[in-house]
Amino acid sequence: MLRWPGRRLLVQRGDTELVALDLDAASAGGQLAEVRFPAPWPRRFGSVAVTPEGDAAVFAGAHTVRVVEATGATRWEMRHVCSAGECRPMHTSFAEYGGDEDHRYPDSGSAAVSGDGKLVWAHVRGPLSDDKEGADDQELWLVLDAADGRVLGRADTMTVASGSEQMPHPDPAQMGLSIGEGEEGSPVLWGRWDGQRLTVEHTGIERILLAVSPSGRHLLTVPLRQWSLSLHGRRTARSCGNWTPRALCRHSRGTPAGTGCTGTTRRPSWTRTTSSPAPPSATPGTARPATGSSTCAG
Structure with missing residues (x-):
């Protein structure tokens, strides 16, 4: 997903074309705007x-x-x-x-x-x-x-x-x-x-930069193996919050005790597709290795 202030486009890239969908037009009840671009490679x-x-x-x-x-x-x-x-x-x-x-x-x-x-x-x-x-x-x-x-x-x-x-x-x-x-x-x-x-x-x-907050004052990052999620101040780069999937998702409804968001005892990780942070909250997703993903709020 591509985001700018007041604008969101959902983009899907194939080998022969790129499709862009206007999510704001759809959420406002308008006709879903779709544009297709031929891919040069x-x-x-x-x-x-x-x-x-x-x-x-x-x-x-x-x-x-x-x-x-x-x-x-x-x-x-x-x-x-x-x-x-x-x-x-x-x-x-x-x-x-x-x-x-x-x-x-x-x-x-x-x-x-x-x-x-x-x-x-x-x-x-x-x-x-x-x-x-x-x-x-x-x-x-x-x-x-x-x-x-x-x-x-x-x-x-x-x-x-x-x-x-x-x-x-x-x-x-x-x-x-x-x-x-x-x-x-x-x-x-x-x-x-x-x-x-x-x-x-x-x-x-x-770390891997995932998103910039709507205010522009915070950055959301994960390490290479994506086992922790951090919120940084933009000006200082100092971490002002750090979370693991298991620590947040154990509070999710329907999650078995002793497991992460994925309902497994295997160590969960954050996905790289995550929403823009809006302190004091964000809505990240977690992934079970090679088996898919689910989402919880933290």
Whole structure:
């Protein structure tokens, strides 16, 4: 689910298309608005975001960030160095590597759209296609003009990502970036765009960022193995609450004594799909390994 202030879109990504549903129109009793976007490559090759208006999808692929309209037309794209392993060519199309075994499961970056729809935030492997020859090989966090893809700001994240996710803040000039570096760590970065310059803060949080609160003052995170849920103050990054699934869910109705939310003595974990925190409460979900999930309030 993609969330902005006053706006929610449920997004489902397949290998050939992306479907976006307007949940607010449905909950208000209106006709369920559905938009379908043709996908330029299978879903394992990157991630995707949708504009708040639902008029375009942003595909962050292994070699480019491409904005696609519902008609299939490309609004703009920004190419960058391939994110697959040691591959460094500046590919011009997915067809160049789509059938290559070495590109079957590439590392990936991410993209997100600001709440006002004016900015696209992209985390990619550099250099970019427009960079000068001999530019450094680095991971970049970019602020792009959503209308035409112009690079407005950029910063080196100083990370080595296998994947990443971005979480919009109520202020469209701010964005959270959660980077997965395998066993090396999972740093959370915070970006601010002042209209002239992108500044990036390494928050010191080494966990997976799940959500930003509606007020923008709190962050919800889990560790790599997802055994604890933490609420952090945005400015201090200090944890102001920590919960395990078993501790909260033992109070759930119908849960056998001595078990977690899943009704099992096996150690439960939090799912990565969780609602936005709204202190003093949040509604997370728990998962029993390989057997499904259930939800409880905490």
